[in-house]
Amino acid sequence: MLGVFAEFETNLRKERQLEGIAEAKTRGVYKGGAPLDAEKKERVRQLYRSGMKPADIVRESGVGKTSVFKIIKELRS
Numbered sequence: 001m002l003g004v005f006a007e008f009e010t011n012l013r014k015e016r017q018l019e020g021i022a023e024a025k026t027r028g029v030y031k032g033g034a035p036l037d038a039e040k041k042e043r044v045r046q047l048y049r050s051g052m053k054p055a056d057i058v059r060e061s062g063v064g065k066t067s068v069f070k071i072i073k074e075l076r077s
Contacts, residue, residue: 036067044071 024030040063047057048071057068 033064033067036063041071044068045075048072048075 021030040061043061044057044063044067047060048054052060054065054068054072057063058065061068063071
């Protein structure tokens with residue numbers, strides 16, 4: 001019985017969260033990061049090809065960790 005109530009509360013929380021996100025988007029507050037320009041992507045590629053580790057690329061280029069790994073993954077494919 002407690003599991004049913006916990007699931008119900010989880011669903012309510014999820015609905016409230018989605019409503020809050022939708023409201024923030026209409027106000028222009030909830031935005032993703034700006035897309036990387038071609039120069040920054042190429043800089044990350046150059047640093048990786050030169051043998052630099054991803055953590056060092058993040059520090060050197062100022063590009064986020066997730067973006068660096070996405071660019072590296074593109075190189076490997």
